[in-house]
Amino acid sequence: MIPPRFCLxxxxxxxKYSRRIGVLxxxxxxxxxAGGLLALGLMWVFPPREIxxxxxxxxxxxxxxVIPRKPGAMILIMATLSLICVTATILRPPALVxxxxxxxxxxxxxxxxxxxLGKNSPCGFxxxxxxxxxxYAPELSLTYTDAVPARSWGAIxxxxxxxxxxxxxxxxxxxxxxxxxxxxxxxxxxxAAERAFFNALQDDLFFNHLDQLLSPExxxxxxxxxxxxxxxxxxxxxxxxxxRWKSLPNIAEHFGNRTVPFFEIGYLAVFLxxxxxxxxxxxxxIVPLFHKPGQRRGKAQIFFxxxx
Numbered sequence: 001m002i003p004p005r006f007c008l009x010x011x012x013x014x015x016k017y018s019r020r021i022g023v024l025x026x027x028x029x030x031x032x033x034a035g036g037l038l039a040l041g042l043m044w045v046f047p048p049r050e051i052x053x054x055x056x057x058x059x060x061x062x063x064x065x066v067i068p069r070k071p072g073a074m075i076l077i078m079a080t081l082s083l084i085c086v087t088a089t090i091l092r093p094p095a096l097v098x099x100x101x102x103x104x105x106x107x108x109x110x111x112x113x114x115x116x117l118g119k120n121s122p123c124g125f126x127x128x129x130x131x132x133x134x135x136y137a138p139e140l141s142l143t144y145t146d147a148v149p150a151r152s153w154g155a156i157x158x159x160x161x162x163x164x165x166x167x168x169x170x171x172x173x174x175x176x177x178x179x180x181x182x183x184x185x186x187x188x189x190x191x192a193a194e195r196a197f198f199n200a201l202q203d204d205l206f207f208n209h210l211d212q213l214l215s216p217e218x219x220x221x222x223x224x225x226x227x228x229x230x231x232x233x234x235x236x237x238x239x240x241x242x243x244r245w246k247s248l249p250n251i252a253e254h255f256g257n258r259t260v261p262f263f264e265i266g267y268l269a270v271f272l273x274x275x276x277x278x279x280x281x282x283x284x285x286i287v288p289l290f291h292k293p294g295q296r297r298g299k300a301q302i303f304f305x306x307x308x
Contacts, residue, residue, distance in 0.1 A: 039051075039055070043120060053086055053093060104127055173187075181199075243267055
C-alpha cells in the first residue's frame with residue numbers, strides 16, 4: 001500500500017499535468033514494477049534479515065538528492081540520523097528467530113542440533129540442520145520387510161525398524177491388530193481378506209495404490225493420480241502443494257463444485273486475481289496510451305479513471 005503522503009504527491013502531479021495522465025500513470029506503474037523486481041532480486045541474494053535495511057537505502061538516498069543547497073539544521077540532523085540507523089542495521093541486522101510453532105523450532109531441540117545451511121529465495125527461507133539423533137532416510141525406502149502399516153477406518157500407523165521384521169514379530173502384529181480391531185495394510189504374506197477384515201472399503205483401489213506407491217513403478221502412479229503426491233525434496237520443499245491444474249475438472253466432477261474450494265483452491269484464486277489485474281491494466285493503462293487527449297473541460301474523467 002502506498003503511504004498517504006506519496007498518494008498526495010502523485011495526485012497533485014496528475015492534476016497539474018492532466019493531459020499527460022496516461023503517460024505519467026504508465027511510468028508510475030513501471031517504477032512500481034521495477035521496485036517489485038528489485039525486491040525479488042534481493043530475496044535471491046540477501047537473507048531476509050538484511051533486506052529491510054537494504055531497501056531503506058533507496059528512500060534515504062532519494063531524500064538526499066532533493067535536499068536544497070542550503071538545508072536547515074533539522075534536515076541535516078534527520079539525514080544524518082537516517083544514514084546512521086540504516087548503516088547500523090546493515091552492519092548488525094536483527095536476528096531471525098523461527099516461530100516456536102514451526103517444526104524447525106522443535107527439531108532444533110534435538111541433541112547437538114545445529115544449522116548447516118541457510119538458503120533464501122522469493123519462495124521462502126530454507127534452513128538445513130543436522131543432529132546425531134537423526135538417521136539417513138532416503139525417499140520411500142520402505143519395503144514389505146521393514147515397515148508394517150496398520151490401518152483403522154480413517155488412519156494408517158507405520159511401524160518401522162532398521163532391520164527386517166522377524167516372523168514372531170509379524171505374528172505379534174497380527175495378534176495386536178485382531179485384538180484391537182485393526183487391519184494390517186502391508187505384510188510379506190498378507191491376503192486380500194486380511195486387509196479389510198474389520199474396516200471394509202468400497203473397493204480395492206486404495207490398496208492397489210498403496211502397493212504401487214511402495215513399488216518401483218510408483219512414477220506411473222505419480223503421473224496418473226489426480227493430486228500431486230510426489231515426495232517433497234530439498235529443492236522443492238513444498239509439502240502442501242498437492243493440487244494439479246489439469247485435475248480440477250475431474251475433481252469437480254467426482255466431488256462436486258461445492259467441494260472444490262476445500263482442495264487448496266487458493267492456487268486458482270491467485271491465477272484469477274492475476275488475470276483480472278492484467279485485464280484491468282490493459283484496459284485502463286495500455287489502451288489510454290494510444291488515445292490522443294484533447295482539451296479537457298474538467299477533472300471528472302480523471303476522478304473516474306482512478307476510482308477503480
